[in-house]
Amino acid sequence: MNKIWIPLFSVFVLLAFSWLYLVNHKQAGTVTLQFQARVGDKPLEFNQTRYANPGGEGKFQIRHLQLYLSNIQLQGKEQRFQVADSYHLARFDNAAKSYLLELHDVPYDKYSKVNISIGVDESANASIMARGDLDPNNRMAWNWQVGYKFILFEGTLAHAQKIQPLVYHVGFSENLKALQFHLPEPITPGSAPVNFDVDILAMFSSSVNINMAALPTVKFDRNDARLIAENYASMITLSADDSAYSALEKSEP
Amino acid sequence: MSKRVLPVILVIVSSLLLLGLAYSFFWPTAVRPTPLSAFTAPFVYGHFQIPADNPLTKEGVALGRLLFYDKRLSADNTVSCATCHLQRLAFTDGKARSVGVSGKELAFNSMSLANTLWGPQHFFWDGRAQSLEEQALIPIQHPDEMAQDLDQLIDELTADEHYLKLFRQAYGEINAKNIAFAIASFERTLVSANSKYDQFLRGELKLSADEELGRKLFMAHPDVKASLRGGNCIDCHSQFLTSGFNAKFDGFANNGLDSDSNLKPGLEKITKMKADRGKFKVPTLRNIALTAPYMHDGRFATLRQVLDHYDQGIKVSATLSPLIMEATNQPSDSEQLQISLNLSEDEKLAIIAFLHTLTDYTFIDNENFSNPFPIKRVPHE
Numbered sequence: 001m002n003k004i005w006i007p008l009f010s011v012f013v014l015l016a017f018s019w020l021y022l023v024n025h026k027q028a029g030t031v032t033l034q035f036q037a038r039v040g041d042k043p044l045e046f047n048q049t050r051y052a053n054p055g056g057e058g059k060f061q062i063r064h065l066q067l068y069l070s071n072i073q074l075q076g077k078e079q080r081f082q083v084a085d086s087y088h089l090a091r092f093d094n095a096a097k098s099y100l101l102e103l104h105d106v107p108y109d110k111y112s113k114v115n116i117s118i119g120v121d122e123s124a125n126a127s128i129m130a131r132g133d134l135d136p137n138n139r140m141a142w143n144w145q146v147g148y149k150f151i152l153f154e155g156t157l158a159h160a161q162k163i164q165p166l167v168y169h170v171g172f173s174e175n176l177k178a179l180q181f182h183l184p185e186p187i188t189p190g191s192a193p194v195n196f197d198v199d200i201l202a203m204f205s206s207s208v209n210i211n212m213a214a215l216p217t218v219k220f221d222r223n224d225a226r227l228i229a230e231n232y233a234s235m236i237t238l239s240a241d242d243s244a245y246s247a248l249e250k251s252e253p
Numbered sequence: 254m255s256k257r258v259l260p261v262i263l264v265i266v267s268s269l270l271l272l273g274l275a276y277s278f279f280w281p282t283a284v285r286p287t288p289l290s291a292f293t294a295p296f297v298y299g300h301f302q303i304p305a306d307n308p309l310t311k312e313g314v315a316l317g318r319l320l321f322y323d324k325r326l327s328a329d330n331t332v333s334c335a336t337c338h339l340q341r342l343a344f345t346d347g348k349a350r351s352v353g354v355s356g357k358e359l360a361f362n363s364m365s366l367a368n369t370l371w372g373p374q375h376f377f378w379d380g381r382a383q384s385l386e387e388q389a390l391i392p393i394q395h396p397d398e399m400a401q402d403l404d405q406l407i408d409e410l411t412a413d414e415h416y417l418k419l420f421r422q423a424y425g426e427i428n429a430k431n432i433a434f435a436i437a438s439f440e441r442t443l444v445s446a447n448s449k450y451d452q453f454l455r456g457e458l459k460l461s462a463d464e465e466l467g468r469k470l471f472m473a474h475p476d477v478k479a480s481l482r483g484g485n486c487i488d489c490h491s492q493f494l495t496s497g498f499n500a501k502f503d504g505f506a507n508n509g510l511d512s513d514s515n516l517k518p519g520l521e522k523i524t525k526m527k528a529d530r531g532k533f534k535v536p537t538l539r540n541i542a543l544t545a546p547y548m549h550d551g552r553f554a555t556l557r558q559v560l561d562h563y564d565q566g567i568k569v570s571a572t573l574s575p576l577i578m579e580a581t582n583q584p585s586d587s588e589q590l591q592i593s594l595n596l597s598e599d600e601k602l603a604i605i606a607f608l609h610t611l612t613d614y615t616f617i618d619n620e621n622f623s624n625p626f627p628i629k630r631v632p633h634e
Contacts, residue, residue: 046528047526047527047528063528063575089500091500091501093501128297130299130300135299135300135499136297136299136491136492136493137297137298137299137371137491137492137493137494137496137498137499138491138498138499138500138503139498139500139503141491141492142472142474142487143472143473143487143492144492145472154575154576155575156575156578165575165576165578165579166575166579167575167576167579169474216579217476217579219474219476219478219479220476220478220479220481221476221478221479222479224478
């Protein structure tokens, strides 16, 4: 009679430990961040003269666009997860016009904040060490004395029967912009992607509306670079919801 | 019962293990080439990738070198890879456009084979091969280049005991894939990293005043507003490699050689995108003083002509690089778009002086890259 309790008790202990394990040792996994590009209220299309100059006459087209995202951190209830070698070159020249970033081996937690910087921190910017997506021989490197372009935008502006080249290469360590996003619902590894909107037009029309005809290029002039940087600081936002973006797609002719 | 089964199982398992060992040691197709351990590259060149299915091995590279210099790779046994890629010219041929077995001038200028591990991993001027392995078989079969039938080539090589042995040691059988793998492996070892510029980067010497001015101009996109003069070279030619950029098709550009009416397709042929018309591969400038004539069709005979082109000779077209359109050292007040770098005579000469620091004599004299023929044959046992 007594003997029956031994296996029953063992089973109970086993179940209790499995339950505790499942609760406390939930699996590390992948967190996906998705960055969807748009240009104001229009979808991003390369090589098409279709976007209005925000501060003046004419329409512009985008030939090339790349930007560095860096220092990505997830803030959870228990911990702060810092992505290793967090230098990510975002580009949108694909069918979905989006950049997908998968963060692997994220420890289990309920994360409610995401930190992302636009640009490259000062120590990495002054180094020729290749790490993450930093590569001193890539298109974003100026030269080893100047560092990296944080954002590269090249295109043309058509106005008054004229085609004007547009070159916005913005860098310099002071233009690193650290952003923090509060997620409406906390995420756990393995849950659905976190969706961000990247509004390219915000580079030219957030804090200041820029007339591209008057300021067609920004490179090494520090005031001009700061002007664009103040603008790009607000180009990334959390997507309100997915339906908002599909509505935008539909509004296109 | 179980006491009798256990030894039987043990005997079966251990015999299987022994058989497996014997199989892997004595089976003729088991190829165990030696990994190339001495292979190094400068830190500043950054990451490179060797395909997992074709690692660099001593045997593969040696075989590739032999094939590279073997005229039997062409239909009439008169042309080898080295016919259009001469080591003393940094693996180019000095011709505007190369000539193969048909005697007809090809569409393109022969490209240098230095540092193919870096820069765009799309090969040929129009990027039509997506790996060195894919690239290697194309000139062999092209009717105007080597015009060789691959099956016939395999027969020819199979008839040669020396090749049979070398293939067996490096890859196994003689087939098209392994021919391509061997040639690609040899090409990957052609690293040029000991020019005067490299020695400067390693802190071993100082550049002359002219060379240093040229270097600074090379590495700068001009910005009149910030009083920065520049030659605009680095916008397409990366700072250390001096090649085009590696990612996607970033290493292809329209550098203003032709106007829309006679713009060649270039990259458009591969991507089928109008926006890529007239874009060609940005070549490495390593050993550029040795690799004249210049551009995809060899239209410029001298570096001076190249500098004059970028300074004053740009032709506008729909896909012209915005960086070339925009770059100037002295803006004009004219309302019309005038494309000109407006470099001074001294500045042009300085850039040419810097380009000469990219010549690597260790590279063109390296015996590991030279013609291995005639082969000293070891008598058969």
